Every structure is written in C-alpha cells, then in structure tokens.
Amino acid sequence: MNNTLELALKQTKDMETQLPLHLQALTWSKEKIKEIRQQRLKDLLAYAKKHSPWYKEQLAHIDPENFTEEMLSDLPTINKTILMENWDKVVTNPDLSLSLVESHIDKMSHDNNLLFLLNRYRLMITSGSSGHRGIFVYDWNEWNTYYLMFKRYRFYNNDRSATLLNPMKKIVIGAIIGTNAIHSIYSLEKSYKTRNTNVFHFPITAPMNEIIDGLNQTQPDVLLGSSSTIHKLSKEAEKNRLKISPTVISVYGEPFYPPMRQAIEKTWSNAGIFNTFGTSEGFSASYCRANSKEMHLNDDLCIIEPVDATGNSIKKGIFSKKIYLTNLFNHTLPLIRYEIPDELQLIEKTCICGSHYQLMSEPQNRPEFDFTYTGDIFVNHVIFAYPLLSDKNIKEYQVIQTKNGANIKILTAGDVNLEKIRNTLVEKLTALGLSEPIIHFVAVSEFNYPASGKLRRFIPLPI
Numbered sequence: 056m057n058n059t060l061e062l063a064l065k066q067t068k069d070m071e072t073q074l075p076l077h078l079q080a081l082t083w084s085k086e087k088i089k090e091i092r093q094q095r096l097k098d099l100l101a102y103a104k105k106h107s108p109w110y111k112e113q114l115a116h117i118d119p120e121n122f123t124e125e126m127l128s129d130l131p132t133i134n135k136t137i138l139m140e141n142w143d144k145v146v147t148n149p150d151l152s153l154s155l156v157e158s159h160i161d162k163m164s165h166d167n168n169l170l171f172l173l174n175r176y177r178l179m180i181t182s183g184s185s186g187h188r189g190i191f192v193y194d195w196n197e198w199n200t201y202y203l204m205f206k207r208y209r210f211y212n213n214d215r216s217a218t219l220l221n222p223m224k225k226i227v228i229g230a231i232i233g234t235n236a237i238h239s240i241y242s243l244e245k246s247y248k249t250r251n252t253n254v255f256h257f258p259i260t261a262p263m264n265e266i267i268d269g270l271n272q273t274q275p276d277v278l279l280g281s282s283s284t285i286h287k288l289s290k291e292a293e294k295n296r297l298k299i300s301p302t303v304i305s306v307y308g309e310p311f312y313p314p315m316r317q318a319i320e321k322t323w324s325n326a327g328i329f330n331t332f333g334t335s336e337g338f339s340a341s342y343c344r345a346n347s348k349e350m351h352l353n354d355d356l357c358i359i360e361p362v363d364a365t366g367n368s369i370k371k372g373i374f375s376k377k378i379y380l381t382n383l384f385n386h387t388l389p390l391i392r393y394e395i396p397d398e399l400q401l402i403e404k405t406c407i408c409g410s411h412y413q414l415m416s417e418p419q420n421r422p423e424f425d426f427t428y429t430g431d432i433f434v435n436h437v438i439f440a441y442p443l444l445s446d447k448n449i450k451e452y453q454v455i456q457t458k459n460g461a462n463i464k465i466l467t468a469g470d471v472n473l474e475k476i477r478n479t480l481v482e483k484l485t486a487l488g489l490s491e492p493i494i495h496f497v498a499v500s501e502f503n504y505p506a507s508g509k510l511r512r513f514i515p516l517p518i
Contacts, residue, residue, distance in 0.1 A: 060248075062171050067247045070199045077200075077207040080355055085411040088355050093124055095383035096358065103389040106147035110389055124358060127392060128368065132379055134394040135189045142190065146388050151176070156190055167234055170245060176387070177246070179239050181335040191335050192388050200384045202243055204353040205331060208341040210277075210303050212327060215344045215408055219302050219327045220276060226252045229275030229299075231266055231284050233509065234258040239335050240279075240307065259284060260504045267297050275301055282306040282330070283512070286315040287450050289322040290468060300325070303345075307331045308509065310419050312437065314444035320346075332418055336390055337382035340415055343408040351412040352401075356384050359413075360392070361399055371403040396423060424513040426456045432488045436513045439463070442479045446471050451502055455514045460484065460493040466502060 083091070100119035103110035113131055138145060142153040150173070159172045160180055172178055177198040179191045193201055210219045220226055232240045234256050244254050255273045257266045259280070270278075270288075278285060278301040285306050291297040304319060304326045311330050319328060327345030338357050340350035352359060361375035362368055369375055378399055379392040398421075402414040424436035436454070439461065443452045448469035455462045461480075465471070477494045484492040504510050 058174075059168050059170050062174060063246055063248050066195070066199065067249060069195070070202060070247060071249075073196075073199055074203060074207070077203040081207060081410060081412070083355070083411065088411055089124075091355050092358065092383065095356075096124055096381065097122060099381070099383055099386060099389060099391070102386045103147065103391065106386075107145055107389055109141050109144035110391070113391075127358065127360065127379075127381065130392055132366070132392040132394050133390070138390075138393070139189060142388075146192065147386060151192060151387070153190070156192065160190070167241075168245075170242065177242065179242060179335040181239070189335065191337075191385075193385055194387045197385050197387060198246065200356065201337060202247065204337075204339045204356055205243070205333065205341065208343060208351070210327060210329060211344045213345045213347075219345065222251070224251075226277060227273055227275045228252055228254045228277040228279055229257065229270050229273055229301075230254060231257045231259055231270075231278075231280035231288070233260070233504070239333070262501075263287075263291070267291055270297060270299050274299055277301060277303045277305060278326075279305045279307075281308040281509070282311045282315050283309055283451070283510075286318055286444070289319045290447065290450055292322045293447070294468065303327050303329060305329045305331065307333065309512075310421055310424075310440075311417060312419070312440055312444055314441060318444075318447075330417055334380075334395060336380055336393060336395065337385055338378075338380050338395070343406060343410060348417045349402065349406065349414050350417055351406065351410055352415055354413045357382050359399070359401075361401055371401040374398050374400045397421075426461075426513070426515050428456075428489055429458070430488065434484065434487060434489075438483050438487075439480065439513070442476045446476065453502065453510065453512055453514070456516045457493070457495075458516065459489065459491065460495075462495045462497060464497045464499050464502070466499055 097119050100114060100117065100122055104114040104119060117130070156172070156178060160178060163169050163178070170177065175195050177193045181189050211217070212219055230244060234241050241256065244256070255269065255275065257269050278299070285304060288297055292299070301323060304323060306328070307330070316328065329342045329345060330350070331339065331341050332350060333339040338359065339353045343351055358381040360368060360379040362377055362379060364376040375398055377394055377396045380390060380395055381392055382390045397418065399418060400416040402416060404414060405411065406414055421436070426434045426436070428434065439454045443449055443463070448467050448471045449465050450468050451466040453464040455464070473496050480494050481492050502510055
C-alpha cells in the first residue's frame with residue numbers, strides 16, 4: 056500500500072468520526088450559530104496574533120478575548136496579491152514556506168496521486184477566473200472540515216421528504232473535472248476512500264467521445280461537473296450519443312445560467328439538480344434540496360461581509376460588488392477579511408427546510424467575466440452568454456473582447472443561425488453605447504482545456 060493511500064484511508068476514518076458533529080450543526084438555532092461563530096473568531100484571532108508574524112503586527116492593537124464580530128470592520132483587509140507577497144509571514148507554521156509549497160505543487164502537477172505535504176498538509180492552487188494565482192494550505196483536521204462543509208448536505212428531493220440516493224446501495228459517481236491534485240474538487244475526491252461510493256474520474260481535457268464512452272459504461276448515479284460541462288453533455292444526451300439516467304446532477308464552479316438549467320432539466324427531467332458554490336479560501340454554499348435556487352452559507356465556519364465597490368457594508372437583499380471572507384477554521388494560513396470579487400445577495404428569511412444557516416441567492420454573475428469598453432461602457436457578460444447558450448447547436452463558446460466588439464469562438468453540433476445571434480448582440484451593445492459594434496464568429500473543432508479544467512469563457516482586453 057503506498058503512502059498516499061495509507062494517509063487517505065486514515066483521513067477518511069478521521070473524517071467519518073467528525074461527520075456526526077457536522078450533521079448535528081445543521082440543526083443549530085440562529086443564536087447557537089452566532090455563539091459558535093463568535094468563539095471561533097476569538098480563537099482564530101488569538102492564534103493568528105500569536106503564531107503569524109504578519110498578523111502579530113496587523114492585530115497588535117486588538118484584544119482577541121474581548122473582540123466581537125461587530126468589530127471586524129476595524130481590522131484591515133487582505134487580498135490575493137497581499138497574501139502571496141507575504142505568504143511566509145502569514146502562515147503560522149515556520150516549517151512551511153512558499154518555496155517548500157511551490158516545490159510540492161510542482162511535484163503534484165506531475166503526479167496525480169501525490170497529495171500530502173509533510174504527511175499532514177493539503178495544498179490548493181487557484182487562479183479563479185481572473186488568472187491571479189493564489190496558494191492555500193490546510194492541515195489534517197482543517198482539510199476534514201473543508202470536505203465536510205460540502206458533504207454534510209444530503210441530496211434531498213424537492214420537498215425534503217426523502218433522500219434521492221439509497222444509503223444501502225453503493226453510489227457510482229461520474230466526475231468530469233480537471234484531474235490534477237492541486238485543484239480542489241479532484242483533490243477532495245482523491246483524499247477520501249468512503250465505502251459506499253465508487254468514483255470514476257473523466258479528465259475534462261479528454262476527447263468528448265472518450266468521456267461519453269466512459270459515462271455510458273459506468274452509468275453514474277451522480278453526474279458531477281461544471282455547469283458548462285453538464286450543459287454540453289446534455290446536448291450529447293439529446294442527440295442520443297450519451298445514454299445515462301443520473302439520479303443526481305451536481306454542478307459547480309461557474310454561474311448556472313437559466314438557459315443551462317432549462318436544457319439540463321429538459322434532458323434529465325427525473326434527476327435532482329444541485330448547485331454548489333465554493334472557494335479554495337474556505338467559503339461554501341449548498342442547496343438543502345433538489346432544484347432550489349437558494350443556497351445555505353457555511354456561516355458556522357466563516358464570516359461573510361458583503362460590501363459595495365468601496366468596501367462599505369451593504370444590507371441583505373442587495374447584490375455585493377465584493378465580499379470580505381474570514382475563514383474561522385483555517386489556523387494554518389489565516390484569512391481575516393480576505394477580499395473576494397464575488398457578487399452575492401444574502402436573503403433575509405428562514406429557509407423552508409427549517410435551517411437557520413444564512414440563505415443567499417444562487418450566484419448569476421462573475422464580475423471578472425465582464426467587459427469595459429472605451430468611454431467606460433460596461434457590458435455584463437450575460438449579454439453574450441444568453442444568446443449563445445440558447446442555440447441548441449452551440450456546444451461550447453469563448454468570447455474574446457475586441458476594441459469595438461468581440462471575437463467569439465464556437466464549437467457546434469449542427470447549423471447555427473449566426474446572423475440572428477450577431478444581430479442580437481449588435482443591438483444590445485449599441486443600446487449600451489458602443490458605436491458600430493463588430494462581432495466575429497470563429498468555428499473551432501475543440502477547445503484546449505487547461506489542467507484545472509476551467510476554460511476562460513470571457514477574455515477581456517489587456518488593461
């Protein structure tokens with residue numbers, strides 16, 4: 056038995072021991088959640104101030120024991136650039152350094168079975184959709200917590216009268232993802248060897264025919280992939296090339312646009328659809344039942360501050376321009392008021408499931424996807440996405456901004472009315488103030504996915 060497998064089996068055993076506590080936490084009252092969050096905030100601040108050279112300086116003026124959540128706005132913020140420039144000072148274990156971590160990441164990128172650093176730590180690298188690189192590290196127990204903040208939510212049907220998957224049956228999962236251990240989804244799936252699941256990984260970089268053949272052979276109960284990947288597969292099923300009947304469809308990683316949802320629902324009308332929103336930094340939101348459009352935050356394990364463009368707090372019901380995240384369970388690489396450019400809308404109500412965890416609307420926008428043209432003409436990316444997604448024969452697309460419009464790469468499965476799409480886009484861009492916009496379409500036979508599995512759908516002009 057190799058070292059990685061031994062550690063994964065031990066990690067699985069420890070995770071399963073912790074699972075009941077995480078399930079119990081879902082029943083907590085609003086007051087209990089706040090109480091736990093407050094204590095975890097004090098513990099985080101005390102630990103960071105004592106063990107992180109960076110935070111020892113940043114938090115010198117505060118008393119963790121008497122600090123409250125309401126006082127967070129008194130603390131400085133941090134972003135990915137600041138973190139990466141000061142990584143060795145932010146981390147709390149002097150045995151860890153950015154050079155050591157980078158060396159391990161380089162090894163991981165060439166060995167998909169290499170997971171653990173120093174037999175204890177797990178690493179993730181992310182560039183989001185912006186291309187800016189960030190490296191995050193979790194220790195043994197923190198990694199279990201990271202995993203369980205997703206896995207504690209069961210696949211309930213729409214009225215929560217029953218779970219969709221039979222707990223007495225071994226569940227087959229078909230995961231179409233980036234198969235490299237430095238990326239969170241694959242890394243999570245490889246970390247645990249649970250007895251009741253059989254996971255088949257299909258690299259998103261593989262030819263579509265191979266993915267289809269693999270799914271047809273394995274017949275997954277759960278189909279897992281990014282929203283654009285599952286949308287693309289629904290078109291293959293519609294043409295009867297993909298012949299599977301999943302019970303659960305789990306999407307992640309990208310905005311789940313209404314045209315995508317409608318196509319997937321039409322193709323697999325008997326499946327329960329679940330969307331997960333998560334970050335490598337330690338923030339997640341999940342459905343509590345199938346086919347919802349609202350998600351529960353993991354707000355026992357983190358604090359989310361929705362703010363406007365200038366960093367001022369906003370009320371619930373308003374979409375943020377960014378958020379500040381305080382990860383309450385990662386003491387190895389503390390993130391306190393860490394800026395993430397996500398547009399989220401918190402909802403002021405209690406979910407029909409009875410849970411008191413904070414609700415949020417399903418995210419529909421990624422600001423790094425948007426374009427700005429000369430004259431401060433702002434174009435939300437959905438202006439491009441919706442017309443492209445609405446054509447049944449467009450399997451995939453990529454929009455590259457030009458000075459006066461866009462070049463759009465498309466992978467098609469039949470005739471496409473490009474003139475209709477072009478006219479729609481020209482009309483919308485003209486209405487926003489762009490003078491004589493020009494839209495070019497470029498037909499491609501395939502898209503070359505990076506190892507992360509995340510293709511940049513919208514590429515703005517260099518600043």
